[in-house]
Amino acid sequence: MAARLTTSSHALLGLLAIQPWTGYELTQQATRSLRFAWPKSERLLYTEPKKLVQLGLATAHEDAIGQRSRTVYAITDEGRAALSAWMKTTPKPPVLEAEALLRLLFAENGTTDDIMAALDSMAADAADLYEQVATINTGYLDGEHPFPQRTHLSVLFATFQLELFDLIIRWVAFAKNEIATWPTTEGLGMTDRTESILNEIKNRRSVLEL
Amino acid sequence: MAARLTTSSHALLGLLAIQPWTGYELTQQATRSLRFAWPKSERLLYTEPKKLVQLGLATAHEDAIGQRSRTVYAITDEGRAALSAWMKTTPKPPVLEAEALLRLLFAENGTTDDIMAALDSMAADAADLYEQVATINTGYLDGEHPFPQRTHLSVLFATFQLELFDLIIRWVAFAKNEIATWPTTEGLGMTDRTESILNEIKNRRSVLEL
């Protein structure tokens, strides 16, 4: 078990740098904010802190509440050092995973209704996430931030999420509008609209290059 | 080895539905287009078709070229049926993985220069990807699509990528502008600008609700 430090390790260190948390609390916090930039399974969130302890980047101490004993994790100086060092490294490129877009790419294997439904689903998911982020953030105006001194970070972070979800919703409307003109999903090739979209891309590009 | 059908299985089936490919060709195709919606490792792309064969969704036949024998995979009727069935199911929500955003969330553990550099890196990656997608797509105007009858799908798919990359580039400019006003990464809390951003979010939201 060589155990190298992954991005997930650093994400957990980032949370521990704020304050000590129990394993369960870490999963809760990760669901609240972290997942929008680094979505990881609950399972991993429970496992990872143990690795940090093994590596000396965090400490664990048992805190018995009734019958149930909870492990509270805290960051060490080594942990803070590792976190600062990581902040200076180059981040990995952003990556989007979207099953609905995958279905668009292979839409010829289904009906126009199928692809419309997939896009609707993506837009509904985005609308849902928009609501969640907007609700949490507007709450900060009423002093509901658990770490008020971090509000500037949370909010700037949230602006990206909101713009992304907004983009998805708007793009789905555009895409459905296109697809509505298709008699079928298959074999259309270079339609007039496709050609005009491509010309727009080409023109915008030549403008950028000047 | 129970071997269930994953989204990645269906992604490969989607490629095989277009035409038969060798393992290597599948990895090339996946890098070209598939990765923008469903980014998977080269390693998996080599392994997955073998599973499809085991499940009877694809066939494999050896095609010796010189000393080297390549396996050509082709979809079966069962494979096409599985693909059509999958097109009718609800897609998973879209997910973004962005290490640079993770650093923003924990920016207090580094300098303003650190976070600026991370954001620059994200914008540069987006600019790069924009170029790649735009180049491939404008090429379609000159008849460079390997499967001309699929142009309508490729192009509509690409419009999302381009908008996303454009959003990233624009948002990074906005975020850097904000951060430029910060004396430090830490402890700023609810600044005037943070408050005005939140008010914008709140107002836009109340408009949407009417």
Next chain:
DNA sequence: TGACAATACTGCAACTTGCAGTATTGTTCA
């Protein structure tokens, strides 16, 4: 024609997920 890059893979350890299962703690309602 030998060197070196590019192509076309495989093996394996470690990372990650999904899901089933377990055991406390909290709540509800007869």
Next chain:
DNA sequence: TGAACAATACTGCAAGTTGCAGTATTGTCA
């Protein structure tokens, strides 16, 4: 008040996935 059932707070494990090192053939340029 105590039985039932939901919510909380986890663990075990098989299977899915990645990264990287390694290998062998093919192409190319001097």
